[in-house]
Amino acid sequence: MSISGDVGSGPDAFRIDGQVLRALRDGLPAVAAQTLLAVMAEVPGYRVGFRGPMGESIQAAVQMAIGGFLKLASGTREGDPSTPRRTTLDGAYALGRGEARAGRSMDALLAAYRVGARVSWRGLARNAAEAGLPASAMAEFAELLFAYIDELSAASVAGYNDELNTSGRVRERYRERLGQRLLAGGTADVLTAAAERAEWTPPTTLTAVLLPAAQVHGVLALLGAETLLVSEELPGADSWAVDQPHALLLVPEVDGGGRQHLIRVLDRRQAVVGPARPWLAVRASYDRAVRTLALVAAAEPELVHPVDSEDHLVDLVVGADGEALADLRARVLEPLAELAEATRERLAETLLCWLLHQGRREEVAEALHVHAQTVRYRMQQVRELYGDRLLDERFVRELVVALVPQR
Missing domain, CATH: 1.10.490 (Globin-like)
Structure with a gap:
């Protein structure tokens, strides 16, 4: 020049x-x-x-x-x-x-x-x-x-x-490619070589953060230069039920108190935070963040705060395979199928509460706001319908999963 x-x-x-x-x-x-x-x-x-x-x-x-x-x-x-x-x-x-x-x-x-x-x-x-x-x-x-x-x-x-x-732009391109390679997977040798080209020192863990692309740069300045940004070619992005393009941040060393700090940094942003994972296995954190995004987008379309995937583990587990859950519910609740709808709902509610309170009748009655004798009568009906299956630990676990209300 x-x-x-x-x-x-x-x-x-x-x-x-x-x-x-x-x-x-x-x-x-x-x-x-x-x-x-x-x-x-x-x-x-x-x-x-x-x-x-x-x-x-x-x-x-x-x-x-x-x-x-x-x-x-x-x-x-x-x-x-x-x-x-x-x-x-x-x-x-x-x-x-x-x-x-x-x-x-x-x-x-x-x-x-x-x-x-x-x-x-x-x-x-x-x-x-x-x-x-x-x-x-x-x-x-x-x-x-x-x-x-x-x-x-x-x-x-x-x-x-x-x-x-010039060197900064080159380094940014290499780091974007590194983030994409981490999501795509590869051998440790290949990913380590990509990190060296990007002049990036691998941390112990990485945490995936999904947020609208328009909110990225304000956050990047607060998270440090070693945070990787992936703004293109996010796996499965075309199928997300969101109305704006998202970007991915891979944040190093977010463990313990560091996670709370990250949540504070993301305050008032529509961000979803995955779990911390070893840097070579960060795809698992990304996948968890994607599933959480889909979950909260359906329940809270006007989301205006960061979401920690750790707060939604039960919903994620239960909703991981919707068809499997429907099949499970149909199978384990089959003994109630011939009852009138109102009766079926009352017995299912009582059964779940009974299982969660480990059969303590007074606690069940208090939780359902009914008399203890009502609980006794309903559970007598349930036992007649299910018989000895209520003594099978595996079947009881399936009942709990099937009866937990779905959002």
């Missing part, structure tokens, strides 16, 4: 004559070396990195930058007069991208420019004065130099930010 622009009022406003220019060019290597040493001494991030071959490359870059300034200040009109500045700006832009890739901060780079501007000005000003540059011209010389350095630093900042944005 090429960076271009005007420095101050440009070369038309200031000229260096040939004698001064030759002196400045002759002193250029020494000024560049002094500038490099000052940056190494005053900017901690560069003390080690500029030694050896890299130091030689940077020194050459400093010489090129100052040389570009001298061409600008000389008003050279050979060929395209913008070429020296364009080449130097491209170099500054590339330097910014390289610093971002090296993991150094923008603060270090800007500090290097500040130190470099001060030291190079000191050397150039001394050489210019010795070569006869009038004192009256020094202010304009300084203004042009510092405007030039500002332009170089702006080019480096642009390169730095572009590299971060």
Whole structure:
């Protein structure tokens, strides 16, 4: 990417004559070396990195930058007069991208420019004065130099930010793909390799959170950079009974108190939280969240608060296979089938309450708001209909499941 622009009022406003220019060019290597040493001494991030071959490359870059300034200040009109500045700006832009890739901060780079501007000005000003540059011209010389350095630093900042944005987008794509791979399943080796490509450290557990796509970004900022976002190709999304597109967050390490914190973060959002699962098995958390979403969407279409799937375990278990439940109810309640509907409902209600209270007649009567003798009479009818099957633990368990009211 090429960076271009005007420095101050440009070369038309200031000229260096040939004698001064030759002196400045002759002193250029020494000024560049002094500038490099000052940056190494005053900017901690560069003390080690500029030694050896890299130091030689940077020194050459400093010489090129100052040389570009001298061409600008000389008003050279050979060929395209913008070429020296364009080449130097491209170099500054590339330097910014390289610093971002090296993991150094923008603060270090800007500090290097500040130190470099001060030291190079000191050397150039001394050489210019010795070569006869009038004192009256020094202010304009300084203004042009510092405007030039500002332009170089702006080019480096642009390169730095572009590299971060580019690498950030690449990393986001890799992490989106990682989330999709986790849902699709795969071997530990394949998924670990995908995590490495995404620069993502696998946690012990992941928790699936489904929420409307429009609410995602406000939540992401609160959950941390290691949360994975899957906004496309969610398995089974076409069959969900919801009227808006949803996205999936895979949140690391949501255990114990962390789960309550997550629920608080999701306050006033239409989110559904699955269980924490080992990161390689997060599909199970996603599936639980999907089933819970379907459950609550049917019962509460205008949902305006987060839902914890842990609060709906019984409903999820009982409603996991609707046809199987219907078959179970038909089979275990068959002895009541020939009774009048009102009688059938009263006996079924009494039987469930009797089983839940383990046959304690007074508690059953209190729960049903009837007399204990009424309970005794109803249970006598039930025993006549069911016989010894009420002594079979497996059958009793089936009765409880079949008799629990369905939402």
